Amino acid sequence: GAGVSQSPRYKVAKRGQDVALRCDPISGHVSLFWYQQALGQGPEFLTYFQNEAQLDKSGLPSDRFFAERPEGSVSTLKIQRTQQEDSAVYLCASSMGQGGIYEQYFGPGTRLTVT
Amino acid sequence: GENVEQHPSTLSVQEGDSAVIKCTYSDSASNYFPWYKQELGKRPQLIIDIRSNVGEKKDQRIAVTLNKTAKHFSLHITETQPEDSAVYFCAASFRLTFGQGTILTVHP
Numbered sequence: 001g002a003g004v005s006q007s008p009r010y011k012v013a014k015r016g017q018d019v020a021l022r023c024d025p026i027s028g029h030v031s032l033f034w035y036q037q038a039l040g041q042g043p044e045f046l047t048y049f050q051n052e053a054q055l056d057k058s059g060l061p062s063d064r065f066f067a068e069r070p071e072g073s074v075s076t077l078k079i080q081r082t083q084q085e086d087s088a089v090y091l092c093a094s095s096m097g098q099g100g101i102y103e104q105y106f107g108p109g110t111r112l113t114v115t
Numbered sequence: 116g117e118n119v120e121q122h123p124s125t126l127s128v129q130e131g132d133s134a135v136i137k138c139t140y141s142d143s144a145s146n147y148f149p150w151y152k153q154e155l156g157k158r159p160q161l162i163i164d165i166r167s168n169v170g171e172k173k174d175q176r177i178a179v180t181l182n183k184t185a186k187h188f189s190l191h192i193t194e195t196q197p198e199d200s201a202v203y204f205c206a207a208s209f210r211l212t213f214g215q216g217t218i219l220t221v222h223p
Binding site: 043059103 | 121146149158160161164166204209210211214215216
């Protein structure tokens with residue numbers, strides 16, 4: 001079946017612009033995670049949804065970052081007033097379970113470059 | 116929160132040799148430890164994982180060992196092949212905390 005998809009794959013934004021990054025998880029997957037991966041680093045946790053509920057947003061670096069998953073499926077990560085330090089690959093992952101630990105399947109990522 | 120340290124940062128081996136990558140974690144409550152392989156420009160892909168109730172797990176040429184007392188776990192790749200060349204990340208916990216990555220190069 002289809003895996004996790006993300007769009008756009010590449011985004012160039014001028015400093016100060018707002019961006020919206022989309023994640024389509026695997027159908028039926030309850031849990032959805034966002035990670036930020038800087039060049040040459042491991043992914044870093046941003047936020048976690050279980051269905052439509054955002055259960056953990058402790059990794060969001062500032063109040064310019066906002067994520068939503070209103071119908072418990074597609075999720076959007078929004079970054080307001082982008083800064084150069086926001087340049088990174090944003091990865092989305094989904095997993096089937098809730099209340100337990102299940103494999104996380106990653107999307108291809110969105111590479112954001114802020115100029 | 117959880118903190119994961121990974122060593123070495125780079126590893127170069129000859130085809131057919133074994134490769135070992137080690138990670139330590141800080142949170143004794145962590146109970147899930149996956150390993151991901153990431154090729155350049157691609158998404159991380161799970162290659163093996165282990166849960167805290169198991170000390171070792173093997174899948175063909177890949178094995179992972181876990182020492183809960185010492186809070187460290189290791190990835191072992193035997194009979195390495197050039198296609199094993201990639202960046203490998205260990206991770207811990209439910210909301211994954213990743214190590215810094217190991218660039219593995221397998222020379223033909």
